[in-house]
Amino acid sequence: MxxxxxxxxxxxxxxxxxxxxxxxxxxxxxxxxxxxxxxSPIDVRGDAIGVTAEMGLLDAIRAKRVDMSERTRFVDREGTVIARVPYEEVNDSADDIEIPxxxxxxxxxxxxxxxxxxxxxxxxxxxxxxxxxxxxxxxxxxxxxxxxxxxxxxxxxxxxxxxxxxxxxxLRHLGLYVGITELNSEDFGDDDRGTMYNYPGHMAGITGYHDKVLGILLFRSEFIDYDYRDLDAQKRIVIDAFAGHEEWKIPRLLAAVDADPEFYFDSVSQIxxxxxxxxxxxxxxxxxxxxxxxxxxxxxxxxxxxxxxxxxxxxxxxxxxxxxxxxxxxxxxxxxxxxSTVDVGGAILAPATQEAITARNTRLRSLPAKSREPKGERA
Ligand SMILES: Cc1cc2nc3c(=O)[nH]c(=O)nc-3n(C[C@H](O)[C@H](O)[C@H](O)COP(=O)(O)OP(=O)(O)OC[C@H]3O[C@@H](n4cnc5c(N)ncnc54)[C@H](O)[C@@H]3O)c2cc1C
The missing domain is CATH 3.50.50.60 (FAD/NAD(P)-binding domain)
Incomplete structure (x- = not known):
C-alpha cells in the first residue's frame, strides 16, 4: 500500500x-x-521493550541507555540538598530503559x-x-x-x-506546563545535575546525560491559549511564569530559555x-x-x-x-x-503549596536510607 x-x-x-x-x-x-x-531522555517501558526487540533495535537502544532519574534530589534556595527522590518514586517499572x-x-x-x-x-x-x-x-x-x-x-x-x-x-489539560532548554555544560557542574528547586506550583531543575546539561521548568497553570507554534510566545510564557524569582539558578535557566532556538515547551495534557x-x-x-x-x-x-x-x-x-x-x-x-498513571508525578515534582512542599520533603527524608541512595549513572 x-x-x-x-x-x-x-x-x-x-x-x-x-x-x-x-x-x-x-x-x-x-x-x-x-x-x-x-x-530530555525518555523511557521505553514494559511491552514496548519487546516491540523494539521485534524491530531488531533492542541492542542498539540498550547501548545508548542512560540513567538520570536515579540521581534526583531536591535543593533549597541556596542549593543545599533537602531531600532525595528514591528511584522507585520516578521509575515504576523494573525493566525501564531510559534513552536520550x-x-x-x-x-x-x-x-x-x-x-x-x-x-x-x-x-x-x-x-x-x-x-x-x-x-x-x-x-x-x-x-x-x-x-x-x-x-x-x-x-x-x-x-x-x-x-x-x-x-x-x-484535550484534557492536567494543570501543568513544561519547558526544556539546553544549558551550556561549562556553566553547570556535575553537582548541578539532578537538582530540583521548588516554590509553590513551580519547579526549576537541572538534569543531564553524557556531556549534555538540560534545564527543566515546570509550573502549574490553567490552560493558556497561545499559538503553540510560536517559539517566542512559548519563551515569554515560561519567563513570565518564573518572573521575580532571583533565587537558586532560576535567572540563569531563564536566560538559557531566552537564547535557545530549539526550546521545547508544551502543556502537560492528555488526548x-x-x-x-x-x-x-x-x-x-x-x-x-x-x-x-x-x-x-x-x-x-x-x-x-x-x-x-x-x-x-x-x-x-x-x-x-x-x-x-x-x-x-x-x-x-x-x-x-x-x-491513569499521571497523578503522582505532578504532586511530587511541583507541589501546589509550601505546606505540600514541606510535607513531601519530610516524607522523602523519612524513607529508609537504602531506597534513598543514588545508584550512580549506568552510562
Ligand atoms: C522536540 C520534542 C521534545 C520532547 N521532549 C520530551 C521530553 O523531554 N520528555 C517527554 O516525556 N516527552 C517529550 N516529548 C514528547 C514525546 O516525544 C512524545 O510524547 C512521545 O515520544 C510520543 O511521540 P509522538 O511521535 O507521538 O509525538 P511527538 O514526539 O510530539 O512527535 C510529533 C512529530 O510531528 C511533527 N509535527 C507536528 N505537527 C506536524 C504537522 N502538521 N505536519 C508534519 N509534522 C508535524 C513534530 O515536529 C514532531 O516531530 C518531546 C516531543 C518533541 C517534539
Missing amino acids: NILVSGAGIAGLSTALDLGVRGHQVTVVERAGHLRING REDLTNILAAALPPNATIRFRESVAALTEDGDGVDVRFASGGSARFDLVVGADGLHSRVRKLVFGPESDY HLPTWHRGRVVLVGDAGYCAALLSGRGTSLALTGGLFLAEELERAGGDHTVAFDHYEKRQRPYVEFAQ
Missing part, C-alpha cells in the same frame, strides 16, 4: 519502519526542517528501509477521502493520493484536527478520543492518545502503536477497516493504563 505518515517523531518513525519492512511504500512528512532531537530522545529518534530513522522516506518542511494542508483512497494537499502546494494516512503529528496533531475536529474537543480511526485515516502516538509527559509512557505507546498497526494491516491482508479495529483493541489497554 502507499501510505502517508504525518510527523517524524517516535510514533511517525516507528510506524514508518514497521510498515516499511512489511513492504508498504511509506512517505513521512515532517513540518520541521530536520529530525527534532531535543528534549535524540538517540532513539536517530536509531529509528537510520533503520528506515529505502521504501520509507522522510520529506522535511512539509505538512498536510487538506485531506479528501473517497472510497478508494485519500487525496492529500500539502502545505508546499503539491498533492498526492494515498491508500492510507497515519496521523503521528503529536499532541497538536493537524491530521486529527482535519479529520476529527478541534483539539479542544479531545482522549473515543476512536482513533475514521475511514482511511488512523492516529498513532500522542496525536491519538497522548498520555502526558508525567506518565513517562508516551514513547512506549508510540512504539506499541506503530507495531500493532503494521501487524494488524498485514494480518488483515490490507483490509484497513478490520486492521484499524484490531489495532485499536490491542492498543487501548496500554493507553488506558498509561493515562
